[in-house]
Amino acid sequence: MLYHFLYPLxxxxxxFNVFRxxxxxxxxxxxxxxxxxxxxxxxxxxxMQKFQIGQVVxxxxxxxxxxxxxxxxxxxxxxxxxxxxxTLLWARLDNPLVWLSLFTIVFFGSIGAYDxxxxxxxxxxxxxxxxxxxxxxxxxxxxxxxxxxxxxxFDSHLSIPFFKDIYPDLGMFYIVFAILVIMGASNAVNLTDxxxxxxxxxxxxxxxxxxxxxxxxxxxxxxxxxxxxxVAGSGEIAIFCGAIVGGCLGFLWFNAYPAQIFxxxxxxxxxxxxxxxxxxxxxQEILLAIVGGIFVMEAMSVIMQVxxxxxxxxxxxxxxxxxxxxxxKKGWHEPKVVVRFWIVSIILGLFALATLKLR
Numbered sequence: 001m002l003y004h005f006l007y008p009l010x011x012x013x014x015x016f017n018v019f020r021x022x023x024x025x026x027x028x029x030x031x032x033x034x035x036x037x038x039x040x041x042x043x044x045x046x047x048m049q050k051f052q053i054g055q056v057v058x059x060x061x062x063x064x065x066x067x068x069x070x071x072x073x074x075x076x077x078x079x080x081x082x083x084x085x086x087t088l089l090w091a092r093l094d095n096p097l098v099w100l101s102l103f104t105i106v107f108f109g110s111i112g113a114y115d116x117x118x119x120x121x122x123x124x125x126x127x128x129x130x131x132x133x134x135x136x137x138x139x140x141x142x143x144x145x146x147x148x149x150x151x152x153x154f155d156s157h158l159s160i161p162f163f164k165d166i167y168p169d170l171g172m173f174y175i176v177f178a179i180l181v182i183m184g185a186s187n188a189v190n191l192t193d194x195x196x197x198x199x200x201x202x203x204x205x206x207x208x209x210x211x212x213x214x215x216x217x218x219x220x221x222x223x224x225x226x227x228x229x230x231v232a233g234s235g236e237i238a239i240f241c242g243a244i245v246g247g248c249l250g251f252l253w254f255n256a257y258p259a260q261i262f263x264x265x266x267x268x269x270x271x272x273x274x275x276x277x278x279x280x281x282x283x284q285e286i287l288l289a290i291v292g293g294i295f296v297m298e299a300m301s302v303i304m305q306v307x308x309x310x311x312x313x314x315x316x317x318x319x320x321x322x323x324x325x326x327x328x329k330k331g332w333h334e335p336k337v338v339v340r341f342w343i344v345s346i347i348l349g350l351f352a353l354a355t356l357k358l359r
Contacts, residue, residue, distance in 0.1 A: 002028075003092050022215055022235045029090040029239045030246035036082040037250025045254065045261050048072030055262050056119050071259060074116050076267020079247045080109045083274075086243035095236045097281055100147055101274065102240075107140040108186055108273030112265035119265075127265070137183045137273070144277050145178030153232055159283050161290065161355040164227045181285050182276035188295035189272030191302055191322045196259040198324060198338045200248045202294045202345035203271050207248070209291045209349045210278050211241035216356075217282040226356050229283035237278055244274065257335045291352035294345045298322045 007019040018024045048054070054070035084102055091098045115128040128136075148154060149172075156174040157167040170177055193199035216222045218235025248271070254260045263271075272295070279288040289296055301323035308317050319329035327337045 001089050001093060003090070004094075022218070022238050025090040026211060026215070026238045026242035028242075029086040030242035030249075032089060033082040033086040033243040033246030034250040035246075036085060037078060037247060038253060040078060040082075041250065041254050041261075044075070044078050045072050048074065048261065053120055055264075056124060068259070068262075071262060073120070073262040074113065074264040074266050075251060075255065075261040076109060076112060076263040076265070076270060079251050079263060079267050080105055080270055082247040082250065083240070083243040086246065087240050090243075091236050091239040095233050096147075096151070097233050098236050098240060100144060100281065101237060101277055104140065104144055104182070104277040105270045105274045107143075108137065109266050109270035111136045111140070112190075112267065112269035115265040115269070134183070137186055137269075138179060140273065141179040141182035141186075141276075142175070144182060144280060145175040148178060148280055149175050155229060155283065157229075158285060159229050159287075161287055161352075162358050177285070178280045181280055181288065182273055184299070185276030185279070185288060185292065185295065186269050186272035188292065188299040189275070190265060190268040192295050192298040192324070193263060193265075193268040194322060195324055195328075195334050195338050196257040197252055197255050198341060199263065199268055199271070200252045200255055201338065201342040202292065203275070204245050204248045204252070205342075205345045205349045206275055206288075206291045206295075207241045207244035207278075209287075209352050210275065210282070210284070211238045211245065212353070213284050213287070214238040214241055214278065214282050217284070228356070231282050234282045237281055240274075241278060244271065257338065287352055287355065290355070291349050293348040294341055298324065301326070 003019050003025065006016045010016040010020070049072055052070075053072060053074060055068050055073045057069045083105060087098065087102060093099075111128070111133060115133060119127040149156070156171055157169045158177075160166045160168075189199055189203065192202065213228070214237040215235050216226060217228060217231045218233060218238070220230050223230035251261075251263065251267075255263065275288065275292065279285045299322075301318055302321045304317055305321035308315060318326040320326055324337050324341065328334065
């Protein structure tokens, strides 16, 4: 919005020329989202406390989590609002990829909001049925996959990190692949959101990495030099990624241990779905498994635990799944688990950046 109003005035005042630069607007989007969280956060927390909208702790979880019962939740609503407002302010609104990103975060956030509502209203941790949640996620992811596939200039080839000459063509199957990526990312972040600050930290790192990749993918010269797919208009997605970084950092101000508020499914499903959509849009789908390795690890721990439990009639691989609970059961304090997972996420983020030249 600011681009459309202020950049045309650069002929009268050269200072407005800065609005043409994606780097400037990405920083602006990040700072705006951060400030929205910082200013509105305390008001939102008091409102949640007033209306008794608090966390419902799963009964089979670690005993140390019982103190979290009743802590305000659904903070993801605030994150989504901050990201949407910041993106609308700083991105070019004539770019359809921007609107696709906003659709994703709002749609998946709506699924999470309904899930949270069911949990709070029922005073239990059940919420929306797994089947219902997956069907809704599939519907939203299908919109993204179909839109991308039929978008002008779309290439159904996959970009494989570390290999410059391997580009498998998925054809129409790319739509199915896109759905799986977006749904997988959404549910993986949701599973990771179990400790104070655990989901928000790696999300900041993943979004920051994709901010850079979005900018590069939208720059024809840099994309060709680095041998990554060029996607016309994808540079504007950097503003969306910047808003995610700022929004999650602002949320961490209140979500750091001991948390004053939780993001709830409304936040985790929306953020995960958004990362998956960004990965699809800029043609860096496989990279998400690297930069979002923490999310992959958490999801795989649940899949392995459930599968092994059924195959062996009750035996377990981990003391508890998702994986972060395993370390809690081993005696690690919650802040130690979170910070060490952040460290691993940073290393994975740096490794993902290294793929720019290791081809």
